[in-house]
Each structure stands twice: as structure tokens, then as C-alpha cells.
Amino acid sequence: MAENKSKENAERVGTVGETGALRRGSKKAKYELRLYVAGQTPKSLTAIANLKKICEEHLRGQYHIEVIDLLKNPQLAQGDQILAIPTLVRKLPEPIKKIIGDLSSTERVLVGLDVRPPIP
Amino acid sequence: MAEKPAADQEPSLPQLPKSPTGISGFDQITEGGVPRGRPTLVCGGPGSGKTLFSMEFLVKGAVEYGEPGVFVAFEERPEELTKNVASLGFDLADLAARKKLLLDHVHIERSELEVTGEYDLEGFFVRLGYLIDSIGAKRIVIDTLEALFASLPNEAILRAELRRLFRWLKGRGMTAMITAERGLDEATLTRHGLEEYVSDCVILLDHRVSGQISTRRLRIVKYRGSYHGTNEYPFLIERQGISILPISAVELRHHVSTDRVSSGISRLDTMLAGGYYRGSSILISGTAGSGKSSFASSFAAAACRSGERCLYFAFEESEPQIKRNMAAIGLDLGAWTGQGLLRFEAARPTVYGLEMHLVRMHAAIEAFQPAAVVMDPISNMTAMGNPREVNAMLSRLIDFLKEKGITSVFTTLAHPESTEETEVAISSLIDTWLLLRTVEMSGERNRTLFILKSRGMAHSNQVREFLITDRGIELTNVYIGEGLVFTGSAREAQEAKDRAEALARRQEIEQRRRAHERQRRLIESQIATLQTQLDQEEEDLKMALAQMELRDKARSVSNRRQEELRRADAVDERAGSTGRGRGKEKHHG
Numbered sequence: 001m002a003e004n005k006s007k008e009n010a011e012r013v014g015t016v017g018e019t020g021a022l023r024r025g026s027k028k029a030k031y032e033l034r035l036y037v038a039g040q041t042p043k044s045l046t047a048i049a050n051l052k053k054i055c056e057e058h059l060r061g062q063y064h065i066e067v068i069d070l071l072k073n074p075q076l077a078q079g080d081q082i083l084a085i086p087t088l089v090r091k092l093p094e095p096i097k098k099i100i101g102d103l104s105s106t107e108r109v110l111v112g113l114d115v116r117p118p119i120p
Numbered sequence: 121m122a123e124k125p126a127a128d129q130e131p132s133l134p135q136l137p138k139s140p141t142g143i144s145g146f147d148q149i150t151e152g153g154v155p156r157g158r159p160t161l162v163c164g165g166p167g168s169g170k171t172l173f174s175m176e177f178l179v180k181g182a183v184e185y186g187e188p189g190v191f192v193a194f195e196e197r198p199e200e201l202t203k204n205v206a207s208l209g210f211d212l213a214d215l216a217a218r219k220k221l222l223l224d225h226v227h228i229e230r231s232e233l234e235v236t237g238e239y240d241l242e243g244f245f246v247r248l249g250y251l252i253d254s255i256g257a258k259r260i261v262i263d264t265l266e267a268l269f270a271s272l273p274n275e276a277i278l279r280a281e282l283r284r285l286f287r288w289l290k291g292r293g294m295t296a297m298i299t300a301e302r303g304l305d306e307a308t309l310t311r312h313g314l315e316e317y318v319s320d321c322v323i324l325l326d327h328r329v330s331g332q333i334s335t336r337r338l339r340i341v342k343y344r345g346s347y348h349g350t351n352e353y354p355f356l357i358e359r360q361g362i363s364i365l366p367i368s369a370v371e372l373r374h375h376v377s378t379d380r381v382s383s384g385i386s387r388l389d390t391m392l393a394g395g396y397y398r399g400s401s402i403l404i405s406g407t408a409g410s411g412k413s414s415f416a417s418s419f420a421a422a423a424c425r426s427g428e429r430c431l432y433f434a435f436e437e438s439e440p441q442i443k444r445n446m447a448a449i450g451l452d453l454g455a456w457t458g459q460g461l462l463r464f465e466a467a468r469p470t471v472y473g474l475e476m477h478l479v480r481m482h483a484a485i486e487a488f489q490p491a492a493v494v495m496d497p498i499s500n501m502t503a504m505g506n507p508r509e510v511n512a513m514l515s516r517l518i519d520f521l522k523e524k525g526i527t528s529v530f531t532t533l534a535h536p537e538s539t540e541e542t543e544v545a546i547s548s549l550i551d552t553w554l555l556l557r558t559v560e561m562s563g564e565r566n567r568t569l570f571i572l573k574s575r576g577m578a579h580s581n582q583v584r585e586f587l588i589t590d591r592g593i594e595l596t597n598v599y600i601g602e603g604l605v606f607t608g609s610a611r612e613a614q615e616a617k618d619r620a621e622a623l624a625r626r627q628e629i630e631q632r633r634r635a636h637e638r639q640r641r642l643i644e645s646q647i648a649t650l651q652t653q654l655d656q657e658e659e660d661l662k663m664a665l666a667q668m669e670l671r672d673k674a675r676s677v678s679n680r681r682q683e684e685l686r687r688a689d690a691v692d693e694r695a696g697s698t699g700r701g702r703g704k705e706k707h708h709g
Contacts, residue, residue, distance in 0.1 A: 038242040046237075070243055074250035081227050082243040084272060100272070101237035112234030 029064035032092035050103035142180025145364030161318040164325030182220040189259035194267035228271035384418030387595035391580035406556030412531035424456035428491035439464040566607035
């Protein structure tokens with residue numbers, strides 16, 4: 001079951017730029033995440049890879065990732081107030097959280113997602 | 121980068137392409153507007169009008185120049201913006217519906233943000249690009265870009281990205297206006313040094329408060345490759361938007377009239393060879409209590425009497441107070457307000473700032489359409505700002521009045537020791553200047569009037585005394601003596617003295633005449649006496665001569681008779697005997 005899920009998630013991460021096609025099973029996910037990128041830049045690819053790794057290690061089975069390429073869907077930048085690229089948006093659980101950058105620090109990402117309390 | 125950066129600043133450059141802002145006055149100062157296809161930085165402190173300035177640039181661009189625009193707001197939400205600028209007559213909702221203007225609100229909550237690793241602002245670029253493309257925008261405003269510094273960490277990345285943003289905007293040929301918060305110290309224009317990226321045009325807006333009164337100013341700090349006014353220009357936020365006061369740009373092309381309007385004081389009209397010119401500006405300056413308001417009210421009443429409307433701006437007294445005071449000198453202003461010919465606008469100058477006053481006055485004049493305007497007194501305006509600004513405001517106002525052909529009377533309080541210096545600043549704007557003074561002489565103060573100048577008319581050069589009577593202002597007769605104009609009781613004394621002297625002179629003449637008459641009669645009688653004497657003399661002489669003749673005759677008769685009796689000589693001999701005898705003696709001797 002858990003393996004299935006992670007496989008599914010992995011697939012979704014792979015579908016960069018596809019939106020709205022991920023309704024199936026998403027309601028069950030505790031962490032609803034959206035990663036905004038602009039084209040396949042090195043920074044974007046690093047962020048995607050980092051996010052995948054972190055989620056698999058710490059949130060296995062509880063997450064759902066949607067990758068949005070603003071070059072393909074520029075109108076989506078407005079809704080989530082995206083300026084910086086890459087930006088990871090935690091849509092769920094509320095409140096909305098944003099993490100910008102290439103997600104190179106696992107610690108900071110976990111703090112940003114409220115998975116772990118802030119480092120003192 | 122098709123365009124070469126205008127860094128060389130060669131004066132021989134062809135005129136830089138410019139985009140008119142449509143902001144009244146600004147396009148005159150800059151000879152055409154902001155640089156086309158380049159970013160312009162608008163900096164200023166909080167509340168200095170940056171948002172309005174840039175919004176008007178967009179709205180006018182969309183409405184008047186057919187250039188759609190995008191407004192990216194970091195601080196205000198679209199609904200708020202729409203509401204805020206509605207008061208200036210900008211209907212953003214309508215413009216948005218017609219795809220002429222897009223409002224976008226960029227909002228970043230620092231608290232919900234975490235940063236890990238490198239990032240760029242591509243998301244912002246994409247967003248701007250999308251907005252621009254969706255309406256084919258030519259103009260864009262980013263208000264206030266510096267909010268990014270507060271929202272996003274890593275200044276180094278931000279700076280690099282901002283540099284890229286300006287290049288990107290230029291590359292897309294956008295005429296952009298970027299607003300920025302003024303630096304905390306006077307040396308820096310913007311808090312985060314944005315001026316270093318925008319090198320084409322930098323505008324500084326200022327909102328200073330001095331003496332609890334605020335005034336707005338605009339200065340063009342830099343404008344590459346273009347001439348521009350370098351002064352600080354006061355500006356107003358009026359009902360029709362921002363209005364800058366470029367005094368130098370004022371075109372002196374009013375329609376001038378040779379019509380005369382009465383000053384309300386007949387003898388003053390005579391001194392002015394017929395009254396004030398219609399559409400001219402009249403300054404009445406004087407010390408406290410010298411009768412300025414009475415002159416102004418006389419003018420107002422005269423205008424109403426001839427069936428014209430008059431607007432009275434009272435900055436010192438309330439309407440009922442003025443009416444009461446003027447009723448005491450026989451001017452029934454209440455009757456004119458009742459007929460709708462006279463209207464009062466009373467407000468303390470300190471209630472509003474300088475620009476608000478101008479706005480109010482413009483609005484009142486536009487609404488009432490008067491032929492005459494009274495402002496009593498304008499010296500109170502100095503409470504609203506420094507003399508330069510007041511001067512700028514007044515020149516603007518006088519220009520406006522002249523353009524409309526409105527005859528305007530201003531009163532101003534002059535301090536006794538600086539009667540003619542204080543208003544030097546505005547004197548050049550004034551056509552006719554009456555100076556009221558109180559002259560202290562022999563323990564009383566009396567009022568005098570003098571026409572300091574009156575353009576284009578032969579006017580009297582006489583200092584006149586006037587009285588404020590219950591029938592209005594009356595100019596008295598002139599009494600001059602010992603180089604002074606006599607006033608008040610001194611004048612009366614002089615009049616009495618003159619009368620006494622005249623009487624004395626008449627009496628003296630009479631006396632002299634009588635004395636002469638007496639003398640004449642005396643002399644005449646003397647002449648008569650002498651004549652009588654002379655006649656007597658002549659009579660006597662005649663008588664004496666006659667007697668002597670008779671005597672002679674008598675003697676010769678008696679001689680002959682003796683000779684005849686003696687018969688001693690021949691008649692011939694006897695006749696010459698005496699002579700011969702003497703001759704003989706001579707001969708012998």
C-alpha cells in the first residue's frame with residue numbers, strides 16, 4: 001500500500017507542468033504541496049529532486065505534489081502570489097506556507113512545512 | 121538592447137522619445153513627459169503622492185493616449201486603489217472592463233515564508249509578462265517595488281534580479297514607472313538604492329509639513345538626455361488629478377479688456393481715470409484697521425450693483441461679521457447675497473493646506489462663475505506655507521482669474537514698518553496696487569490712500585485722505601501744506617486757518633484801499649489849495665506888473681514935464697547926454 005502510494009507520488013512529480021489531473025486520491029494526502037518552477041532550469045530540477053527526496057524520507061504516504069511550470073501556465077502565478085522561483089507552497093494543512101529556493105536544506109524545508117519544530 | 125543607453129548625455133542627441141503623462145504641468149516641465157520605453161523612478165516619503173502620480177500616468181495613458189497599462193501594487197489591494205482614486209475621477213473598474221488597465225496585487229506574507237537555497241524572481245517576470253500580454257500594455261507601474269526587500273531575504277539575489285527586471289522592462293519597450301520609498305537620510309533618494317538601477321529619469325516627490333501645514337513638491341532629480349526644469353515645483357492633488365504649478369510655463373496670453381469697472385468709490389474711480397480694468401488684479405495693502413475690507417466690500421457691492429456676480433473669500437471674518445460691519449458703513453451686502461449676486465466663502469487659512477485652498481477656490485469659482493472675486497486677506501495665506509509657495513499659488517490663482525476675465529481684489533496686511541516691501545513677491549502679478557496707510561499726526565491717526573501703481577492707466581499721484589462714514593468710503597478734499605497732506609483735525613485746522621487767513625487778507629486789502637482813498641483825497645485837497653495859491657500868485661504878479669507899468673509911464677511923463685519946465689537942453693542932446701558924458705570920462709581916463 002505504502003509502496004503504491006510512493007510510486008504514485010513519484011509519477012506525479014514527474015509530470016512537471018501538469019495540473020488539475022491529480023484529483024485521484026489527493027483528498028487523503030495530509031500534505032498537499034505545489035512546486036512552482038519556470039522551465040527546466042537547473043534550479044528547478046534541483047528543487048524537484050530535493051523535494052522528492054525529502055518527502056520520501058519524511059512524509060512517505062502523507063503527501064501529494066503538484067509541479068506547475070509557469071512558462072506553460074503563466075496565469076497561475078497570480079493565484080498563489082508567486083514571485084520567486086522555485087517556490088514550494090504547502091496548500092494543506094492550513095495555513096498556507098511557502099518555501100522559496102532550491103530546497104537544498106532539508107532541515108529548513110521540514111521546518112517550513114511544520115513537520116519539525118523550528119531549530120532553536 | 122536595441123537602444124543605446126543614453127549615458128553619454130550628448131546635447132546633440134535628437135530629442136529623446138517621450139511618453140506624455142497627461143499630468144497637467146509635468147509634461148511642460150519635462151518638455152513632453154517621461155522617457156518612452158524606459159523606466160522612471162518616482163521616489164518620495166509616505167503620503168507624498170507616488171501612487172496617485174503613477175496611477176494618473178497610467179489612466180491618462182489609457183484614456184488619452186491609447187496606451188493600455190498595468191498597475192502592479194505591492195501595498196494596496198485593487199479594491200482599495202479603485203476606491204482611493206475614484207475621488208480623482210478615475211474609474212478603474214470601467215477601464216479594467218474595457219481592457220485598458222489591469223490592476224494586480226502582489227502580496228507576500230513574510231511570516232509564511234521560508235527560504236532555503238537559491239532562487240530568482242522568474243515568477244514575477246512571468247507574471248508581469250502575462251499581465252502585459254493580456255491587454256497589450258505599453259505602460260506599467262510597479263508600486264512600491266521595494267516592498268520586495270521587506271518580503272524576500274537575500275539582498276544580493278534581489279539586487280541582481282532587480283537589475284535584470286529593469287533590463288527586462290526596457291527590453292520589452294515598456295514605459296515604466298517604479299515607485300520607491302524615500303531614504304531615511306536626506307542623502308539617499310530611496311531606501312534601497314533603486315536609483316542606481318534606474319538611470320534615465322528620477323522624480324522626487326515631497327510632502328513637507330511646516331507650521332502644521334503641508335505642501336507637496338515635485339523635483340526632477342535626473343533626466344538623461346533631456347532638458348528639464350530643475351526647480352522644486354509645488355503640486356496639488358486636485359479634483360481632476362495631480363496639477364503641477366510650472367510658473368515659468370505660464371503663458372501670458374489672457375484676453376485683456378479696456379472696460380472699466382467701478383471701485384465702488386466715485387472719487388477713487390476718478391483717480392484711476394475711470395475705475396479698475398475689467399479682468400485685472402487689484403491689491404489693497406495696508407496696516408491693521410486701515411480700511412482694506414471696506415474697500416474690498418465697496419468693490420463687491422459695486423459689482424453687484426451693476427448686476428454682476430461677486431465671490432468673496434473671507435479668510436479672517438465670518439460672513440455675518442462682514443455683513444454687520446459693512447452695514448455700519450452703508451453697504452448692505454445682505455441684500456446682494458439675498459439676490460444671489462454675492463456669495464461668501466469663509467474659512468480660516470490654517471484649516472486646510474495650501475493646495476486644498478486652491479482646490480476649494482477653483483471649485484467655488486467654477487461653480488459660481490463670478491465676474492468679480494474678493495480675497496480678504498491674502499496675507500493670511502503665508503500661514504499656510506513659505507512665501508515662495510504662497511507666491512506660486514497666488515500666481516497660479518491670479519492667472520486662472522485673468523484667464524476667466526474675472527476682476528479680482530486682494531487685500532493684504534502690511535506691517536507699518538515694511539509697507540512696501542512685504543508684498544514685493546506678488547507685486548509683479550498685480551495690475552493696480554492701492555496703498556492704505558494710517559498717518560499719525562497731532563495725536564490722531566488718519567487714513568490715507570495712495571495708488572502705488574496702476575498698469576495701463578493715467579492715474580493720480582496724489583496721497584488722499586479718506587473717511588469711513590456711514591455712507592461708505594469718502595475721499596476728502598486735499599489739503600497740502602509744508603509738503604504734507606493734512607489729514608483729520610489737522611486738515612480741519614488747516615481749513616479754518618485758511619479761512620481766517622483769507623478773511624484777514626480781505627480785511628487788509630479793504631483797509632489799504634480805504635487808506636489810499638483817504639490819502640488820495642488829502643492830496644487832492646492839497647492840490648486844490650496849492651492851485652488856489654498858484655492862482656493867487658499869478659493874480660498878484662499880474663497886478664504888480666500892471667502897477668509897475670503905470671509907474672513907469674507916470675515917471676516918464678513927469679521927466680518930460682520937468683525938462684520942458686527947465687528948458688536946459690535941446691531935446692536931441694538931452695536925449696543922449698548921459699551916455700556921451702560917460703564916454704568922455706573914459707576917453708580921458
